[in-house]
Each structure stands twice: as C-alpha cells, then as structure tokens.
Amino acid sequence: MNASANPLRQGLAEDRTPEPTTVVIFGASGDLTKRKLVPALYTLMAERLLPPSFAVVGFARKQVGDGAFRAEMKDWCAKFARHKPTEELWSQFEKGLYFHTGEYDDPASYKALKERLDAIDRERGIQGNRVFYVSTPPATFPVAVKQLDENGLINKAAGGPFTRVIIEKPFGTDLASARELNAHCLTHLREDQIYRIDHYLGKETVQNLMVFRFANAFFEPLWNNRFIDHVQITGAEAIGIEGRGGYFDHAGILRDMVQNHLFQVMALTAMEPPVSLSATDLRDEKVKVLKALRPIPDGRFDEFIVRGQYRQGSVGGKRVPDYHEEAGVTAGSTTETYVALKMFIDNWRWAGVPFYLRSGKAMAKKVTEVALVFKDAPHRLFGEKSISEPNVLAIRIQPDEGISVRFGSKVPGNTLDIHPVNMEFRYGTSFGTEPPEAYERLQLDCMLGDQALYTRADEVDASWRFISRIHDEWARSAARGVPTYEAGTWGPDESDAMLRRSGQAWRRL
Amino acid sequence: MTQPEGTPRGGAAVAVDIARIEKELAALWRTQSGDRALTRACSWNLIVHCQDDDVAAAAKRVADGLVRSVPTRTILVTAHAYATRGPELEAWVSANCHVGPGGGKLLCTEEIHLQSRGKSGVEHVPSLLRALLVPDVPTALWWAGEPPDGAAAGRLLLSGVDRLIVDTVGSAAALSKMAHIGGLLDGLVVTDLNWLRTASLRSVLASLFDPPLGHRALFQLRRVVVQVDERGMAAARLLVAWLTSRLKWTIQQRIPRAAGVSWRALSRDESPVTIDVEPVAAAPRDSGVHALLLEADDGARYGFVARDRGVVTTLGPPPLSREVGAAEAPVEQLLVAALGSRGRDRLYGVALHRAIELDQSPASDRPVAGQ
Numbered sequence: 001m002n003a004s005a006n007p008l009r010q011g012l013a014e015d016r017t018p019e020p021t022t023v024v025i026f027g028a029s030g031d032l033t034k035r036k037l038v039p040a041l042y043t044l045m046a047e048r049l050l051p052p053s054f055a056v057v058g059f060a061r062k063q064v065g066d067g068a069f070r071a072e073m074k075d076w077c078a079k080f081a082r083h084k085p086t087e088e089l090w091s092q093f094e095k096g097l098y099f100h101t102g103e104y105d106d107p108a109s110y111k112a113l114k115e116r117l118d119a120i121d122r123e124r125g126i127q128g129n130r131v132f133y134v135s136t137p138p139a140t141f142p143v144a145v146k147q148l149d150e151n152g153l154i155n156k157a158a159g160g161p162f163t164r165v166i167i168e169k170p171f172g173t174d175l176a177s178a179r180e181l182n183a184h185c186l187t188h189l190r191e192d193q194i195y196r197i198d199h200y201l202g203k204e205t206v207q208n209l210m211v212f213r214f215a216n217a218f219f220e221p222l223w224n225n226r227f228i229d230h231v232q233i234t235g236a237e238a239i240g241i242e243g244r245g246g247y248f249d250h251a252g253i254l255r256d257m258v259q260n261h262l263f264q265v266m267a268l269t270a271m272e273p274p275v276s277l278s279a280t281d282l283r284d285e286k287v288k289v290l291k292a293l294r295p296i297p298d299g300r301f302d303e304f305i306v307r308g309q310y311r312q313g314s315v316g317g318k319r320v321p322d323y324h325e326e327a328g329v330t331a332g333s334t335t336e337t338y339v340a341l342k343m344f345i346d347n348w349r350w351a352g353v354p355f356y357l358r359s360g361k362a363m364a365k366k367v368t369e370v371a372l373v374f375k376d377a378p379h380r381l382f383g384e385k386s387i388s389e390p391n392v393l394a395i396r397i398q399p400d401e402g403i404s405v406r407f408g409s410k411v412p413g414n415t416l417d418i419h420p421v422n423m424e425f426r427y428g429t430s431f432g433t434e435p436p437e438a439y440e441r442l443q444l445d446c447m448l449g450d451q452a453l454y455t456r457a458d459e460v461d462a463s464w465r466f467i468s469r470i471h472d473e474w475a476r477s478a479a480r481g482v483p484t485y486e487a488g489t490w491g492p493d494e495s496d497a498m499l500r501r502s503g504q505a506w507r508r509l
Numbered sequence: 510m511t512q513p514e515g516t517p518r519g520g521a522a523v524a525v526d527i528a529r530i531e532k533e534l535a536a537l538w539r540t541q542s543g544d545r546a547l548t549r550a551c552s553w554n555l556i557v558h559c560q561d562d563d564v565a566a567a568a569k570r571v572a573d574g575l576v577r578s579v580p581t582r583t584i585l586v587t588a589h590a591y592a593t594r595g596p597e598l599e600a601w602v603s604a605n606c607h608v609g610p611g612g613g614k615l616l617c618t619e620e621i622h623l624q625s626r627g628k629s630g631v632e633h634v635p636s637l638l639r640a641l642l643v644p645d646v647p648t649a650l651w652w653a654g655e656p657p658d659g660a661a662a663g664r665l666l667l668s669g670v671d672r673l674i675v676d677t678v679g680s681a682a683a684l685s686k687m688a689h690i691g692g693l694l695d696g697l698v699v700t701d702l703n704w705l706r707t708a709s710l711r712s713v714l715a716s717l718f719d720p721p722l723g724h725r726a727l728f729q730l731r732r733v734v735v736q737v738d739e740r741g742m743a744a745a746r747l748l749v750a751w752l753t754s755r756l757k758w759t760i761q762q763r764i765p766r767a768a769g770v771s772w773r774a775l776s777r778d779e780s781p782v783t784i785d786v787e788p789v790a791a792a793p794r795d796s797g798v799h800a801l802l803l804e805a806d807d808g809a810r811y812g813f814v815a816r817d818r819g820v821v822t823t824l825g826p827p828p829l830s831r832e833v834g835a836a837e838a839p840v841e842q843l844l845v846a847a848l849g850s851r852g853r854d855r856l857y858g859v860a861l862h863r864a865i866e867l868d869q870s871p872a873s874d875r876p877v878a879g880q
C-alpha cells in the first residue's frame with residue numbers, strides 16, 4: 001500500500017509523499033545534523049511533505065536525553081530551517097524526535113537501537129521503513145554499515161519495509177579506498193539501498209542546468225565542438241579553511257570540491273540528453289562523460305594541472321592569514337587550496353574542446369558557474385571592428401543564480417564600432433519564491449526511493465580513477481613545492497599561463 | 510545612498526498622453542536606472558480589472574507586492590462604466606523598482622493605469638490593451654473584486670488573454686459564472702483564487718488516507734459535514750465537489766435547508782452517503798471554512814477543524830489526530846500560484862463542473878428544517 005494509490009492525493013501539489021518512515025541519523029551530535037539535516041526535515045514536515053507517521057532518531061556517543069535533544073534541535077531549526085518552528089508544529093515534530101546513545105562499533109548499541117526502533121514503529125505506526133543517514137566522520141562509515149547489517153537492521157528482502165542508507169561525503173579518499181568502501185557497502189546492502197550524497201546535486205540551480213539544456217530548443221544545437229571553443233567551470237570560495245584545518249589539510253581542494261561537486265556539474269554540462277529522468281537513465285549518461293575523460297598523459301601533468309596554496313592577503317576587507325598559519329595545518333604542508341585542470345572528454349560531441357575546471361579557497365569572491373565560450377563567427381564581416389571578445393553563455397550556480405549571454409552589438413553612432421554587451425536572466429528576479437534547501441530535496445528523494453540525485457558506484461569509481469592519478473603524481477613530485485597565490489586573487493599565475501598557452505583566458509568573474 | 514534591499518523606488522505615477530504610453534515608460538526607465546545596472550524583467554502581462562477606485566487601490570497594493578515574485582507588466586484598468594463626466598480615457602505610468610536579492614542591481618517592472626469612463630470609454634480599452642501587451646509573454650486577466658458576468662469579461666478577454674483569474678470567495682453563484690466564462694474562449698485557463706486558497710485543506714484531508722491508515726477507509730464513508738461561515742459557501746461546494754468527484758460518488762438529490770444545504774449521494778459501491786454543508790457564525794480562515802468531518806460506517810471519524818489561518822487539528826485514529834500546518838496564503842501569494850503551474854489545475858475544471866451539478870441536482874420536494 002502506498003500513498004500514490006490514495007485517490008485524494010492525485011493531482012495535488014504534494015503528490016509525492018513518502019510512506020511512513022523513521023530517519024536514523026548517525027553522528028547526530030555533529031554540525032551537519034544541526035545546521036542542515038534536522039532543519040530540512042522540519043521544513044519538509046511544515047510543508048506537509050512528510051507522512052503523519054514519521055520519526056527521527058539521532059544516534060551518537062554523546063549522552064543526551066530525548067528532551068535535551070528536542071530542545072537543542074528546536075534552537076537549531078529556529079536558526080537554520082526555511083520554516084521557523086511554530087509552537088503547534090514543533091510540538092508535533094518533536095513527538096517523533098528521539099535520541100539514542102550508542103557506540104558506532106558496539107553490537108549491543110545496535111541491538112538496543114533495533115529494539116528502540118521497533119518500539120517507535122509500534123508507537124507511531126511506521127511499519128519498519130527506515131533510512132539510516134551516516135553523518136559521522138568517514139572512518140566510521142564502514143563500521144556503521146557493517147554493524148547495521150550484522151545486527152539485523154537491514155532488510156534486504158524484496159517487498160516488505162525498505163531500508164536505505166545515506167552515506168555522506170567523502171566517499172573514499174582515492175580510487176583504492178573508494179573501491180574498498182563500495183565493495184564493503186555492497187556486501188551489506190544492495191546498490192539500490194545505497195544513497196551516496198553529493199549535496200550539489202540537491203541544489204535547484206544544478207538541476208536547472210538540465211532544464212536549460214533540455215527544456216529549451218535553442219541551446220542544445222550549439223552545445224558541441226562545432227560551436228564551443230572551450231568550457232570553464234569555476235567553484236570559488238571566498239573563505240579560507242576557517243577552523244577546518246585538520247580535515248582540509250588531509251583532503252585538499254581536489255578531493256573536497258573537484259572529485260565530487262565540480263565533476264558532477266561537468267557531467268551534467270557535458271552529458272547527452274538522457275532517455276528519461278529516472279535514476280538509471282540519468283546516471284548512465286553522467287557516467288559516460290566521466291569514463292570519457294582523457295587521462296592526463298604520463299610525464300605531462302604540468303600542462304594539464306596547476307595547484308596553489310594561498311598566502312596572506314585580504315578578502316572582502318578581512319585579513320586572511322597564510323595557509324600555513326591556519327590552525328590544524330601541518331608544518332610544511334603541500335596540500336593544495338587551489339587547483340585548475342585542463343581536461344578533454346573524448347567523445348563525438350566534445351572532441352577537441354578543453355574543459356577547464358578551477359576551484360579555490362580564499363579567492364576574490366564566492367562563485368560557482370559554468371561558462372561555454374563560443375568560437376568566433378566563421379567570417380569577420382566587419383573586419384578590424386569586429387568583436388574581439390567571444391560569445392559566452394554563462395550559467396551561474398551560486399550566488400545570483402541565472403544565465404547570461406555575451407554578444408557583440410553596434411555602438412550607437414555613425415561609425416561601425418562593435419562592443420560586447422551582456423544580457424542577463426537572473427533566477428531570483430523571475431521567481432521570487434525561495435528554492436528548497438539541497439538537504440530537503442535529497443532526504444525527501446531518499447524516502448521516496450528516488451536515487452537520481454545520488455551518485456552511483458560507477459560514477460564514483462570513474463571520477464576517482466581520474467583524480468587519483470593526480471594525487472599519485474603530486475606524491476611523486478612533492479619535493480617541487482606548491483606555487484602560492486595571494487588570498488583575495490584568482491589563483492596562481494601558472495593557472496593563467498596554462499590557458500594562455502592555448503590562446504584562452506579565464507573569465508573575469 | 511544605497512537603497513535597502515526590497516525598497517520600492519520610483520513608484521509615483523506620471524500622467525501621460527495615451528498615444529505616448531510606451532515612450533513615457535522608456536523615459537522612466539532611463540531616469541530610474543541612474544548610476545546603477547538595472548534589470549528589466551517581465552514574465553507575464555497582468556491586466557487587473559477593477560470596477561471602482563477602492564478595488565483598484567487594494568489591487569494595486571497586491572500587484573506591487575506580486576512583482577517581487579513574478580515580474581509582470583501590470584496594466585490596471587478601472588472601468589467607471591456609469592460615469593458621465595470626465596475624459597473617456599486617462600493613463601498613468603510608473604516603474605516599480607526594488608533592489609534584487611543580494612543587493613546591487615535594481616529590478617524594475619512597469620505599471621500602467623488606465624481609467625475609462627462611460628460606455629464609449631470602456632470600448633476603447635481592448636484595442637489599447639492589445640497595443641500595450643509585451644510580446645511573446647503570456648497574458649493574465651485578474652478580475653479583482655466581484656467575479657464578472659460573461660459579457661463584461663468577454664470584451665477584455667478578446668484582447669488576447671491566456672489566463673483569467675477570479676476569486677469566488679463569498680459567492681456560491683459565482684461558480685456557475687466561472688464555468689460559463691471558461692467556455693467563452695478556446696484554450697482560456699480559468700483560475701480561482703478560492704480554489705488555491707483551499708489547496709492546503711485538500712492536502713491535509715488527503716494525507717489522512719495515506720499509509721498507515723490507507724485509502725480503503727475512504728470506501729467506508731457514509732457522511733460528510735462541511736462547516737463554513739457565510740463567506741464559505743463557494744469553498745464548501747468546491748471541497749464537496751472535489752471529494753465526491755475523486756471518490757466517484759453520484760449525486761442523487763439536493764435537500765435545501767433553512768440554513769445550509771444537504772445532498773444525498775451514492776458511493777461507488779452504491780451505498781448511501783449524506784453530505785451536509787452547515788453554517789457556523791465565524792470561521793478563522795478567509796475561505797470561510799471551519800471544519801470538514803467524515804464519518805465511516807464503522808463509526809470512525811476523520812477530518813479537520815481549522816484553528817487559525819495557519820494550523821488545523823486533524824481527526825482520526827493515532828497518529829492522525831494532531832496539529833498540522835495548513836497555512837492559508839494571502840492574496841499576493843495566491844496570485845503567484847495562479848500565475849504558476851498551479852493556476853492550470855486540471856482538478857479545478859472537474860471540481861467546478863461537479864460544483865455546478867451539485868446546485869443543479871434535483872431538489873427534494875420535502876425541504877428539511879435547518880439543524
């Protein structure tokens with residue numbers, strides 16, 4: 001029995017409602033739970049997108065009672081939820097909010113959790129459907145999955161109640177560890193029970209990339225190597241590492257931003273139109289792009305990749321220290337806070353078109369965008385007065401989401417001067433309504449059993465296969481040191497030089 | 510000096526010569542932009558028909574707020590049909606600008622106010638509208654205030670309207686007018702703000718019959734009671750119409766009552782069902798709906814009682830008895846929905862026809878005294 005059989009549901013705005021479910025969050029004392037996960041669940045409830053029979057169980061080592069957890073979560077929801085808690089709705093929500101103290105590697109904790117969940121099922125009429133959200137540091141991911149399975153918390157039987165497991169990022173730190181984690185998960189779960197999260201895919205504007213491409217007739221015919229000179233994908237952060245030094249110094253920007261978020265944006269930009277928006281069709285197309293990435297030739301890494309580390313500077317009027325002065329960064333660290341890549345997608349559509357990706361911390365401003373830079377018009381009818389700047393179609397993902405098109409126009413006057421102008425569409429100015437948070441959409445999709453916006457094992461594998469070779473190369477050449485860039489700039493000069501060698505230049509953002 | 514985010518700017522209307530409306534608007538744009546980048550946005554032409562100055566003043570406030578969510582070229586038309594003095598047509602233009610999210614650029618939309626007087630003044634309006642519509646952008650006609658009759662709306666609809674927006678709140682008779690107008694123009698979408706106003710109530714009611722209870726309980730229903738205040742007669746009919754059409758019940762007989770109205774119906778398995786619309790003194794919601802209660806043949810009761818404009822208390826076996834968020838949107842937000850995909854709700858067409866059937870169903874010859 002499911003909600004779609006309800007004749008009163010049909011045709012309503014809220015026609016996608018999950019079955020009664022308990023969401024169990026591992027690592028519920030953490031930052032993500034407070035800022036994102038529980039506020040998102042509360043908002044879903046306030047928008048009537050959750051079923052009446054619903055529960056959230058926080059699991060962590062910390063000793064907290066239900067009462068204290070509820071009070072704490074109410075404060076966090078007041079700060080971070082799109083819908084601020086009201087007395088009536090919060091009192092409904094908190095009735096289904098519990099805390100369970102346990103150790104991640106202790107079978108007794110899982111047995112106690114199972115008993116608790118069974119009791120909650122009876123109390124709230126949930127019938128055994130469960131989502132386990134593993135939001136602990138990555139070392140705990142395999143432990144939690146194994147213990148869940150071994151203690152009878154994973155229902156693998158077809159039919160009957162569902163069990164789904166959401167795994168936070170990072171999914172592995174290199175190809176070997178990602179493969180190991182995949183294999184481990186697949187011994188305890190079916191692929192259709194594994195939800196590898198990449199919260200970029202939950203962002204409205206990332207999904208809008210597909211709408212721009214496939215709901216409009218005039219972009220797609222131009223979207224190929226006949227018309228596109230090169231593509232630039234930027235994921236820049238204005239902040240430095242701000243207190244996350246311990247984590248970041250082990251990860252670096254290539255793992256933290258590129259392997260997951262920017263590769264997903266690139267895959268959505270470059271993929272062929274999927275047959276449907278189903279999880280299988282969409283992910284089939286994305287993985288084809290990742291598999292078609294041309295490996296960087298041995299011995300030529302410097303031509304295709306530039307890394308950098310920020311040094312003291314100023315961003316938005318605030319002083320940013322040297323990366324090495326940040327708390328948690330090891331002395332002499334060569335971890336990159338900036339990376340720029342030149343890549344080729346060896347398929348029919350993109351043959352010969354460079355895809356440039358760059359991502360950095362402590363950059364001039366925060367911006368994520370995809371820009372398609374067009375080839376020149378085939379014939380320069382206007383000779384010297386012809387536009388020197390190419391046409392650009394830029395899709396801004398954040399902030400100020402929207403699309404802009406740059407083209408040449410005649411400057412008013414009796415002479416034939418051509419000047420580039422920008423035509424802009426901004427998402428926020430055409431639709432005043434606030435888009436849902438990524439974690440709302442993603443948690444809802446998981447409860448509904450829709451994996452389309454989660455990454456599949458082969459996507460993770462293909463992206464690590466490309467990225468791990470870079471890490472290996474960097475490990476070999478560690479002694480060469482890392483170029484630096486002043487905080488508040490657009491990265492090291494070597495990055496500009498990489499594009500200049502091909503007669504191209506980074507966009508000024 | 511920087512304008513705070515969202516501050517309207519340049520709202521003052523400028524009286525203009527009818528023939529120069531577009532030129533005056535362009536001039537206004539130039540003065541508005543000043544030293545900063547300005548984005549002109551338009552995703553709808555919104556014609557707002559107002560029958561008098563009071564309605565126009567209220568509608569203008571709503572339309573000015575609306576443009577933050579849906580950029581429109583707004584054309585307010587006040588038709589003083591019975592005026593005998595004053596010019597036949599007058600026009601004012603104004604730009605409605607605010608600083609977009611994140612500051613920086615000014616986002617501007619434009620507003621034209623036309624005032625017609627007397628019968629011949631009204632006749633000028635459709636052609637003028639045709640000239641003023643932004644090309645390649647759909648056009649909605651919002652009939653503010655009392656819903657129109659066919660003839661009044663027909664004239665304006667011919668100026669190229671894709672969507673007609675009305676509000677049937679407070680007027681059960683308006684529902685049959687809507688069905689008539691909907692048939693006047695091929696492809697015209699009729700959107701009723703009152704239908705959108707009750708959307709959260711339909712969703713709450715539907716949610717009771719999701720698992721774990723499940724929809725089978727719907728097949729055991731034997732009585733429906735809708736409690737509304739005097740504004741709620743149209744909303745009550747729309748709710749009953751939606752429910753009975755979704756459940757495929759057949760309406761048998763209308764039973765007029767001194768207060769309220771009842772119907773006898775047959776459920777899909779031909780079991781008798783009674784439906785009562787009962788008046789209450791005052792309901793907390795603009796739709797006038799106070800409660801909707803369902804009774805099953807085993808005595809089980811389901812439904813909701815409105816606590817206020819934001820929350821309803823639902824009835825049903827645990828865990829269904831609880832407070833649920835079911836906010837009733839203000840008119841501005843209803844208009845945003847009306848101009849979005851919810852404005853094209855297939856369920857509304859079905860419910861509207863069923864609502865008319867309800868009123869046209871054979872009346873019992875034995876009127877029953879009010880309860």
Ligand SMILES: NC(=O)c1ccc[n+]([C@@H]2O[C@H](COP(=O)([O-])OP(=O)(O)OC[C@H]3O[C@@H](n4cnc5c(N)ncnc54)[C@H](OP(=O)(O)O)[C@@H]3O)[C@@H](O)[C@H]2O)c1
Binds near residue numbers: 026136137
């Ligand atoms: N925060 C973000 O914005 C963000 C963004 C993207 C992805 N993520 C990922 O989401 C997950 C959760 O993020 P978070 O920021 O909430 O993490 P966190 O605060 O560092 O950790 C979450 C909880 O995990 C528990 N834990 C289990 N084993 C631990 C260990 N060995 N060391 C420290 N704590 C341990 C802790 O709870 P107890 O000690 O009480 O058990 C802690 O409160 C991480 O995998 C992270 O990579 C986070």
